[in-house]
Amino acid sequence: MTAPQQQVPPRTETEYIQAVAILLAAGGTLAATETALVALMAPLKLSLTAIRTALRLAASAKMSPQFMLAVQKSSRGGPVQITAGSQKRYQAAYLITAAKRIHKAELRAGLSPKKQDPDLDTNQALAARHKPVTTERLSEKTEAAKDAQRAEALKQEKLFLELHKRAQVAREKAAIKSELALKQHGKVLGWYAVQDGTASAECAAAHGHNFNAGKRPIIGYPGSVHPYCRCNPGPAWADNQPVDIVVHSLIKKKERAL
Numbered sequence: 001m002t003a004p005q006q007q008v009p010p011r012t013e014t015e016y017i018q019a020v021a022i023l024l025a026a027g028g029t030l031a032a033t034e035t036a037l038v039a040l041m042a043p044l045k046l047s048l049t050a051i052r053t054a055l056r057l058a059a060s061a062k063m064s065p066q067f068m069l070a071v072q073k074s075s076r077g078g079p080v081q082i083t084a085g086s087q088k089r090y091q092a093a094y095l096i097t098a099a100k101r102i103h104k105a106e107l108r109a110g111l112s113p114k115k116q117d118p119d120l121d122t123n124q125a126l127a128a129r130h131k132p133v134t135t136e137r138l139s140e141k142t143e144a145a146k147d148a149q150r151a152e153a154l155k156q157e158k159l160f161l162e163l164h165k166r167a168q169v170a171r172e173k174a175a176i177k178s179e180l181a182l183k184q185h186g187k188v189l190g191w192y193a194v195q196d197g198t199a200s201a202e203c204a205a206a207h208g209h210n211f212n213a214g215k216r217p218i219i220g221y222p223g224s225v226h227p228y229c230r231c232n233p234g235p236a237w238a239d240n241q242p243v244d245i246v247v248h249s250l251i252k253k254k255e256r257a258l
């Protein structure tokens with residue numbers, strides 16, 4: 001299977017995320033995806049290694065088998081289907097920011113392609129001919145230092161990957177919960193936060209309000225708002241203010257306070 005050809009190059013961040021998500025969803029081989037990805041991201045002027053590494057890291061965050069099974073079994077337009085679609089966009093967003101972070105780390109470590117141009121190599125080779133021992137030792141040391149910096153950058157990046165994977169698992173679990181609630185209570189579901197005074201502002205605001213199971217709330221399905229979200233879906237409340245309206249006005253209020 002070949003990856004789809006990009007006709008109009010993306011311009012905005014959202015367009016890039018969309019284009020990369022389509023590429024990831026196409027299900028091509030890693031090699032085919034990489035070739036198409038490098039071409040797609042060319043205008044961003046990121047190094048090849050940054051794009052390649054980011055693709056491999058993003059590809060390692062696969063949807064869980066349990067979730068894939070739920071996707072197969074789910075009714076069309078349910079939370080599980082909606083979340084499966086959005087996971088590709090989250091994966092694409094992670095891939096793009098990871099490639100940018102890796103590229104920046106490479107620049108900081110002096111690993112940018114500019115510093116590896118042929119002229120420099122020739123100069124180094126010439127210098128090596130005149131002072132073989134010193135130059136060799138110096139370049140050995142530099143290479144070792146660069147390797148250490150590369151390893152450190154990758155270690156940092158793996159922490160971001162871990163956060164991405166955790167959020168992905170939370171979204172999958174939350175989608176399955178809302179899918180079950182949809183079957184039990186119907187399309188309109190109530191939002192239930194744990195009432196112990198420790199819920200986040202968004203979760204506390206959403207509590208007591210309803211959402212449509214077939215439309216992902218702007219803060220995500222209950223249980224996936226933040227890493228320690230303990231919210232659950234349940235029967236609809238006798239309330240006519242949707243979760244999105246309440247949360248939206250809370251976000252606006254926060255923005256005004258800044």
Ligand SMILES: [Zn+2]
Nearest residue numbers: 203229230231
């Ligand atoms: Zn919550």
